[in-house]
Amino acid sequence: MAAEISSNQAPPAAYAMLVMLLRRVFFSAVGLGILFALWWFGGWLLETNPATMSFADFGPFPTFDAVPYMVQSGTLLDASQASGYRLGIGLLLAIITGIPIGILMGRSKVFRKLSNTPFQFLRMVSPLSWEPIAVIAMPTWDQAIIFLISMAAVWPVAFATSAGLAKLDPAWFKVARNLGASWWNILKEIIFPAIAFDVLTGIRLALGVAWIVIVPAEFLGITSGLGYTIQDSRENLMYADLTVTILVIGFIGFVMDGICLALIKRFSWHRG
Amino acid sequence: MIDKAQAPGAVARTWLIDHIAYPAVGFVILIALWAIGGWFLEINPSTSSFVKFGLVPTMQAVPGLVSSGYVAEHVIASGYRLAIGLFLAILIGVPIGIALGLSRVTEQITNEPFQLLRMVSPLSWMPIVVFVFPRWDQAIIFLIGVAAIWPVIYATAAGLKKVDPAWFKVSRNLGANFHKMLAQVIFPAIAFDIFTGIRLALGIAWVVLVPAELLGVSSGLGYAIKDARETLAYDHLTAMVVVIGIIGFTLDTIVSALVRKYSWQKDV
Numbered sequence: 001m002a003a004e005i006s007s008n009q010a011p012p013a014a015y016a017m018l019v020m021l022l023r024r025v026f027f028s029a030v031g032l033g034i035l036f037a038l039w040w041f042g043g044w045l046l047e048t049n050p051a052t053m054s055f056a057d058f059g060p061f062p063t064f065d066a067v068p069y070m071v072q073s074g075t076l077l078d079a080s081q082a083s084g085y086r087l088g089i090g091l092l093l094a095i096i097t098g099i100p101i102g103i104l105m106g107r108s109k110v111f112r113k114l115s116n117t118p119f120q121f122l123r124m125v126s127p128l129s130w131e132p133i134a135v136i137a138m139p140t141w142d143q144a145i146i147f148l149i150s151m152a153a154v155w156p157v158a159f160a161t162s163a164g165l166a167k168l169d170p171a172w173f174k175v176a177r178n179l180g181a182s183w184w185n186i187l188k189e190i191i192f193p194a195i196a197f198d199v200l201t202g203i204r205l206a207l208g209v210a211w212i213v214i215v216p217a218e219f220l221g222i223t224s225g226l227g228y229t230i231q232d233s234r235e236n237l238m239y240a241d242l243t244v245t246i247l248v249i250g251f252i253g254f255v256m257d258g259i260c261l262a263l264i265k266r267f268s269w270h271r272g
Numbered sequence: 273m274i275d276k277a278q279a280p281g282a283v284a285r286t287w288l289i290d291h292i293a294y295p296a297v298g299f300v301i302l303i304a305l306w307a308i309g310g311w312f313l314e315i316n317p318s319t320s321s322f323v324k325f326g327l328v329p330t331m332q333a334v335p336g337l338v339s340s341g342y343v344a345e346h347v348i349a350s351g352y353r354l355a356i357g358l359f360l361a362i363l364i365g366v367p368i369g370i371a372l373g374l375s376r377v378t379e380q381i382t383n384e385p386f387q388l389l390r391m392v393s394p395l396s397w398m399p400i401v402v403f404v405f406p407r408w409d410q411a412i413i414f415l416i417g418v419a420a421i422w423p424v425i426y427a428t429a430a431g432l433k434k435v436d437p438a439w440f441k442v443s444r445n446l447g448a449n450f451h452k453m454l455a456q457v458i459f460p461a462i463a464f465d466i467f468t469g470i471r472l473a474l475g476i477a478w479v480v481l482v483p484a485e486l487l488g489v490s491s492g493l494g495y496a497i498k499d500a501r502e503t504l505a506y507d508h509l510t511a512m513v514v515v516i517g518i519i520g521f522t523l524d525t526i527v528s529a530l531v532r533k534y535s536w537q538k539d540v
Contacts (some may be wrong), residue, residue: 031383032385034381035389110294113295116294117522119522122517126481126520133325133513136322161438208476211391211481212395212479213479216395216484216486219483227396230399233399246392249392249396250388253392254387
């Protein structure tokens with residue numbers, strides 16, 4: 001009897017999951033469809049109005065026409081690689097400096113009290129205002145851009161790490177010490193698993209800010225990257241290339257943000 | 273007796289040490305690092321043309337910049353754009369956030385398009401925005417609004433999801449209409465989250481403001497930075513960096529005080 005019930009219940013559970021999945025796919029398709037329709041409508045308005053006809057390339061169909069050419073010529077790949085390299089190094093530097101600073105803030109009361117206000121002040125200096133100084137201080141433009149990205153991305157990492165440590169139960173350290181854990185064991189077995197969630201949340205915020213900073217940072221001085229492609233398309237009045245680049249920026253950002261979100265969910269222990 | 277007399281004084285003293293003495297020492301360290309940096313620029317012949325980045329030349333430039341009205345002029349221009357942009361982001365973002373928090377269908381339909389739009393770096397809209405809007409001011413306000421709206425939307429939606437559904441039932445049973453429910457249940461419950469979202473939005477708007485003002489306009493903090501660089505007035509440049517930091521810090525402190533005031537979940 002019991003077996004019969006459970007075997008009867010199994011299909012509905014799988015069925016319910018399938019329905020849920022289909023619902024999600026359906027709703028996403030509807031949402032993206034609405035976005036596309038709005039874009040198409042905007043393009044149609046541009047096309048039918050004689051005063052704005054020269055901007056008709058902003059519409060969806062000219063944009064999609066431009067995609068194969070931009071892919072084949074390597075423009076998109078080169079730009080994405082150049083930006084990806086700067087973003088990768090910039091974020092990496094922000095993470096390897098931000099996490100130790102965050103751990104120091106979280107573990108040492110004196111350091112936290114001393115550094116909090118100066119760090120909040122530095123955090124609220126808009127990153128792009130460092131640009132002239134970065135350009136003079138760094139030998140290459142690439143390094144200046146990487147510096148700007150790190151300068152913007154280090155604060156979310158540091159503050160999230162410190163906030164994660166503040167939530168730790170001090171009793172855990174006592175238990176660990178009583179069980180004979182060394183300093184390294186405590187770091188590896190308690191601190192890192194406990195704050196992984198917060199560090200990743202900080203990295204997700206850092207990625208968002210870095211992604212905002214990289215485009216204007218690439219407007220000047222260099223001839224590669226997504227920001228440069230935006231600038232270049234505008235100057236050459238290649239409006240379709242411009243919208244393709246905007247789409248690519250949105251898509252890459254979306255994928256990176258999705259990866260961060262999946263990692264955050266994976267390392268979350270606060271609740272189901 | 274002694275305890276009662278000493279307790280307030282001791283509390284005040286700890287407060288002063290934590291909130292004045294420690295930050296002051298922290299700032300002194302920061303300023304000392306800056307002074308050392310300036311000193312290195314000065315003693316090295318190859319960098320002596322950049323001496324004005326140092327602490328002393330910058331501090332010498334500040335009184336002139338302030339008294340001539342240069343600082344006030346650009347702060348007001350940027351402040352106006354920031355305020356309108358943030359205001360529009362809040363005005364549009366909060367209702368969208370409420371819609372997402374209350375309806376799962378709306379949330380699922382908008383999820384992918386909104387995430388895609390959110391991750392389009394705001395400054396990449398700039399060329400399009402400049403064509404769409406008749407004035408640069410409006411283009412900058414749009415860029416700030418488009419960057420700041422997402423934190424407001426998602427914080428509002430997240431706040432609403434934490435609201436216990438029983439509260440809606442209770443208020444309906446007590447005869448509350450939609451407007452009453454909004455004023456008495458929803459807003460007090462999510463005020464904390466909205467202000468958290470506004471704090472994030474302010475941070476992002478502040479990041480976007482400076483590069484948005486680098487082009488086209490001849491006022492604002494971003495323009496002042498560019499102007500100082502082009503005229504090689506490095507002391508003005510560092511002075512403006514300090515001004516940007518002070519204003520951003522002040523705004524952030526105000527918003528985080530509001531976040532704390534409206535917090536009912538726990539002490540933040």
